[in-house]
Amino acid sequence: MLEFGVLGQVEVRASGKPVTIGAAKLRALLASLLLRPNRTVTTPMLIERLWGDRPPQRGVAALQNYVLRLRQTLGAASPALRTTPGGYSIELRPEQLDLWRFEQLITAADSLTGPAEISATLTEALALWRGPALEGVASELLQRQEVPRLEELRLSAVERRVEADLLLGRHSMLVAELRALTGEHPLREQFWRQLMIALGGSGRRAEALATYRSVSRLLSEELGLDPGPELREQHAAILAAY
Template sequence: MRFGVLGPLTVRDGDGNPVAVPEVKVRALLAALLVHEGRPVSADRLIDGLWGDDLPGNPANALQAKVSQLRKALGRDRVVRQAPGYRLRLDETGDEVDADRFLSLVDRAGSATGPRERAELLTEALELWRGPAYADFADEAFVRTAAQRLTEQRLAVREERAEALLESGDLTLLTGELADLVARHPLRERLRAVQLRALYRSGRQSEALASYAELRGRLADELGLDPSPELAALHEAILRQDPALAPSPAAPAGAAPPTPERPRSN
């Protein structure tokens, strides 16, 4: 069975066919169990997550009814009664939940032999995402922390993938994805550093300098901070056209950028 939480909640059987989980409270129960990754969840916590302050007349019986409906959809052996509540039985292979497969691919990328292989594995990991994590229930308290953690991990992986593509000499990331990411996360210094390097290597030095200036202004206005020493050092290296910013010898043939334009003197 396959469970999807990197987007709207989905369930598929071993053949890839959708498994219907009817009724919002039953789907919420499944989401609450998935958040805990096969660990037991107390009945009190499940009741609070499903009903909050709007409790039914007999909360324990109401929860048992939802558990019965979920067992009917998934199979009785999938939802296990275990003190102090219930747990979702997951396969020990660790690949039934797309979030687990995502993290496994990211781990494999960390052991990759080169930037191109690392970028391919990270791309495969990111392709598992179908939308915001736990999209159906992202505003619910019982999934909020897990959804935020996965969202942060997704962004970090997108930064790592951009770095791997840059290291491999693939500057096509500039055509859309990187600019879009910076626009949506303008204060992420790691992301901005990749953009500055990619712009510079593409011969677009003035755009790299403008991007740095924009970040410096945002940091000062919104947080009262200066760019990190690392980013400031990168800015200085771009200004002096440091040879160390050139593509590494491992970059594929033909990946060398045009000669960077010199900044115009005022």
């Protein structure tokens, strides 16, 4: 059975062994199909994703050539790479694609109520990420349209997992992770709020208050804004607790 990954570099494994997808446009073609498994991706959309605003004169024929090469690369064990009315589709089961498994685990976490279960489920989901989504895929359109969407899914899952861990009292162990997250995503207020909670819960009130001052200054300088209501409420809660 073939397994596919888009949560990192685009990868293919056959019985656990990597399958080399050499040409850049083959990787872009495969990524485009994997992002919409079991659904038709139209010929015009694929041409745009492979060549942008400079398609070859015989774009349809060029695309057909890449589809043939992809079929040959995937080999006899490949899933059904189908020619459909208007385009192409790749037929998969959920367990064959890391993005599909990630989305299933996120949905499963939505139905849970206990923070330990939520944390464990989201940790399992986030472990599927091997790096930035579609890393190294040479398609400006995919990088502009799909990567931000996938990254937002990941960051939302991180926020939810951290929130569950805070409810479990894991304040001290979260501080280093949250410092890194606020450094990587300085305008994402939720991570700052969670860092304040983690510091306060670790008995580091002065650092929690200093964190609020830091994010207040950052938001003012970068966006001309004051902290949002959740940050202000957390600041007030820390002040009131002592």
